[in-house]
Amino acid sequence: MLLAVDIGNSTTSIGVFDRNQNLRLLASVNTDSRKTADQISIDLMNLFALYHFDYSSISGAILCSVVPPLNFMMEKALGRLLGKPPMVVGPGVKTGLNIRLTVQSEMGADIVADAVAALEKFPPPIITIDMGTATTISVISEWRTYEGGLLLPGVNISLEALSHRTAQLPAVSLQYPKALIGKTTVECMRSGIVYGTAGMLDGIIDRIRDEFSGQTVSVVATGGNAPVIVKYTRNPIVYDKYLLMDGLWTIYQKNRQI
Numbered sequence: 646m647l648l649a650v651d652i653g654n655s656t657t658s659i660g661v662f663d664r665n666q667n668l669r670l671l672a673s674v675n676t677d678s679r680k681t682a683d684q685i686s687i688d689l690m691n692l693f694a695l696y697h698f699d700y701s702s703i704s705g706a707i708l709c710s711v712v713p714p715l716n717f718m719m720e721k722a723l724g725r726l727l728g729k730p731p732m733v734v735g736p737g738v739k740t741g742l743n744i745r746l747t748v749q750s751e752m753g754a755d756i757v758a759d760a761v762a763a764l765e766k767f768p769p770p771i772i773t774i775d776m777g778t779a780t781t782i783s784v785i786s787e788w789r790t791y792e793g794g795l796l797l798p799g800v801n802i803s804l805e806a807l808s809h810r811t812a813q814l815p816a817v818s819l820q821y822p823k824a825l826i827g828k829t830t831v832e833c834m835r836s837g838i839v840y841g842t843a844g845m846l847d848g849i850i851d852r853i854r855d856e857f858s859g860q861t862v863s864v865v866a867t868g869g870n871a872p873v874i875v876k877y878t879r880n881p882i883v884y885d886k887y888l889l890m891d892g893l894w895t896i897y898q899k900n901r902q903i
Contacts, residue, residue: 648703649893650731651755652676652710652719654778655801656869659692660890661703668887670696678714685722706731707897709754709889732897734758739899743790752791756783758892759867760791765895766885767863772853774846774882775889776800776868782846784853795849800870804838819873843877850880 646669651658653676661670672692680688693700706723708731710716716733724730732738734754740761746752759773760783771785776799783794798806800819808816817834825840827833854862866875867888875882885891 646703647894647897648700648706648723648727648731649890649897650706650708650710650719650723651758651889651893652708652712652715653755654711658890659689660887660893661698662890662894666891666894668890670698671887671890672696676712676715678712680715680718682718682721682725685718686725689722689726700726703727705729705897705901707734707893708732709734709758709893711753711755732900734893734896738896740896741789741899743788745790745792753781755889756781756791756794758889758896759783760785760892761895762885762888762892763863763865764789765891766888767865767883768861769863770857770860771863771865772850773888774864774866774868774871776866776870776874778802780842780868780870782849782853784856786857797845800838800842800874803842804834807834807838819870821873821876839873839877842874843879846874846882847879850878850882 647662649660655676656673657676658673660668663669674688706727708719720730734757736750740757742760744752759775763771763773769785769787773783775781778799780797780799784792786792808814817831820835822836822839823832825836827836850864865883865885867885871884875884
């Protein structure tokens with residue numbers, strides 16, 4: 646079995662695949678860069694115990710991270726649990742992507758995993774939208790080429806800024822709005838952030854489609870905030886909860902013999 650770990654800015658996702666690429670376990674814990682390797686090992690062991698999963702059946706691991714200060718401790722923890730270090734998504738790892746960026750090393754490991762999985766599932770050109778702490782929009786053209794993308798504040802960051810920088814607006818959680826036109830302050834905030842983000846995505850998708858005139862562009866979204874937002878976009882967007890994890894599986898298979 647394969648253990649896949651994705652360290653995000655807010656949460657760390659842990660997935661376990663069987664040999665047929667079936668995701669047998671998917672869980673998440675808070676990302677905390679202050680934790681030691683021992684604490685991370687304990688967290689993982691407790692997580693496996695919670696789901697009644699025997700981690701001794703895991704034969705390999707792959708790590709994807711956008712929090713560099715935590716990488717060393719996570720690698721150490723995984724090596725301690727599994728008896729060998731994990732594969733780390735980064736420079737030198739075979740992905741099958743052609744990356745057309747000025748500085749290729751600036752491309753986040755999570756974006757790489759999303760792109761690799763998207764190319765396995767959809768015909769290019771492809772727009773991927775990862776809606777986590779930040780909203781990352783990526784563009785993949787023919788010949789498996791990553792052309793670049795856009796980075797935007799995530800939905801929760803926008804909500805927090807709205808409440809923290811105003812005297813009378815409360816903190817609210819991201820939920821489905823009752824209607825486009827809100828009747829209370831909270832309803833207005835939720836409608837604004839959900840419909841506003843959906844409208845923003847529609848505008849960006851339309852502009853990217855203009856770059857591929859005459860071609861059918863696939864659009865896929867993933868990330869914790871995506872299910873709420875894509876329901877309200879006018880452009881059809883496929884929601885894929887497991888896009889990043891599937892990308893890690895594919896990358897591991899491409900490199901396991903190297």
